[in-house]
Amino acid sequence: MQDQLKSDAVIIQALRNKGYKATPQRISVCKIALSSKEHPSVQKICKEVKKTHPTVSLATVYTTLRLLKESSLIQELNFPQGQTRFDPNLEPHINLVCIHCGRIMDVNDSEAKELINKVTKKAKFTPKAQRIDIYGVCQHCSKIDNAKS
Amino acid sequence: MQDQLKSDAVIIQALRNKGYKATPQRISVCKIALSSKEHPSVQKICKEVKKTHPTVSLATVYTTLRLLKESSLIQELNFPQGQTRFDPNLEPHINLVCIHCGRIMDVNDSEAKELINKVTKKAKFTPKAQRIDIYGVCQHCSKIDNAKS
DNA sequence: GTGTTTGCAAAGCATTTGCACAAGT
DNA sequence: ACTTGTGCAAATGCTTTGCAAACAC
Numbered sequence: 307m308q309d310q311l312k313s314d315a316v317i318i319q320a321l322r323n324k325g326y327k328a329t330p331q332r333i334s335v336c337k338i339a340l341s342s343k344e345h346p347s348v349q350k351i352c353k354e355v356k357k358t359h360p361t362v363s364l365a366t367v368y369t370t371l372r373l374l375k376e377s378s379l380i381q382e383l384n385f386p387q388g389q390t391r392f393d394p395n396l397e398p399h400i401n402l403v404c405i406h407c408g409r410i411m412d413v414n415d416s417e418a419k420e421l422i423n424k425v426t427k428k429a430k431f432t433p434k435a436q437r438i439d440i441y442g443v444c445q446h447c448s449k450i451d452n453a454k455s
Numbered sequence: 456m457q458d459q460l461k462s463d464a465v466i467i468q469a470l471r472n473k474g475y476k477a478t479p480q481r482i483s484v485c486k487i488a489l490s491s492k493e494h495p496s497v498q499k500i501c502k503e504v505k506k507t508h509p510t511v512s513l514a515t516v517y518t519t520l521r522l523l524k525e526s527s528l529i530q531e532l533n534f535p536q537g538q539t540r541f542d543p544n545l546e547p548h549i550n551l552v553c554i555h556c557g558r559i560m561d562v563n564d565s566e567a568k569e570l571i572n573k574v575t576k577k578a579k580f581t582p583k584a585q586r587i588d589i590y591g592v593c594q595h596c597s598k599i600d601n602a603k604s
Numbered sequence: 605g606t607g608t609t610t611g612c613a614a615a616g617c618a619t620t621t622g623c624a625c626a627a628g629t
Numbered sequence: 630a631c632t633t634g635t636g637c638a639a640a641t642g643c644t645t646t647g648c649a650a651a652c653a654c
Contacts, residue, residue, distance in 0.1 A: 367515050413577075429551055438587045512612070
């Protein structure tokens with residue numbers, strides 16, 4: 307699940323710097339939320355944490371995710387039907403959201419950044435964050451669809 | 456609230472074409488959802504409809520909005536804390552979302568369209584819809600902030 | 605007249621909160 | 630030791646659903 311694992315030490319330090327206690331559950335949630343490229347849901351994160359901390363509760367996962375959000379380390383992506391996913395990539399980038407398999411792929415594109423700069427400057431709007439989603443069918447799913455027909 | 460009011464006749468025709476009955480409540484919800492530039496919430500739409508149809512229920516508003524969504528006439532924009540807003544603009548455009556006053560301003564920009572074309576082609580992704588949000592402080596709210604300090 | 609829609613109230617979910625106990629510093 | 634965090638269960642708030650009466654066609 308995590309390609310780019312943050313080490314425990316780094317996370318413990320970051321939590322303490324912000325005045326939070328570094329509990330095992332918290333460290334685990336942070337590691338997954340900050341390292342995953344899968345844009346996991348709360349349920350998915352909780353399931354993952356349970357592998358090493360079987361007693362963890364959803365409440366703790368929610369609380370920790372809120373800390374990360376308030377510390378501007380992750381972004382919350384809300385979708386219809388109460389689907390919420392989390393993204394540690396806060397740079398301007400594009401989310402390709404597959405409406406078949408639910409996968410979200412990141413595309414880093416410098417033009418996205420330029421577009422945001424241009425538009426906000428023109429509208430005298432002070433940007434703090436952004437979200438660019440494209441909804442559609444990913445390469446993998448359209449292959450499956452084609453094979454079926 | 457509505458600058459670009461769709462006429463009743465057009466909406467009635469559209470509903471019937473899709474096999475739906477044109478009830479007064481439905482017509483009213485459609486008019487507001489399709490014409491408003493304010494990206495209204497469900498509550499706001501319901502309140503607006505109540506002005507002419509005081510007995511309308513939230514359930515009816517929800518149902519009608521679902522029809523419009525499934526007919527690809529509006530888009531649902533989900534935000535944290537169960538905030539849902541609706542947007543009749545389905546063309547690629549940019550939403551400037553003010554985190555102070557909650558206003559959402561549309562910016563039509565051909566570069567947004569081009570960016571989407573480029574990225575989806577490259578990733579062999581079939582686009583169906585999109586959403587580009589920039590979160591920050593609008594011109595009006597930053598003036599207020601400056602005046603305070 | 606027939607099938608759909610309405611409006612109410614109840615049910616369903618995701619998320620938050622209160623609180624006693626446990627754990628980190 | 631003191632304070633904060635955990636985990637449970639209950640509460641909250643948005644959205645959906647079931648159903649009888651009302652309505653569109």
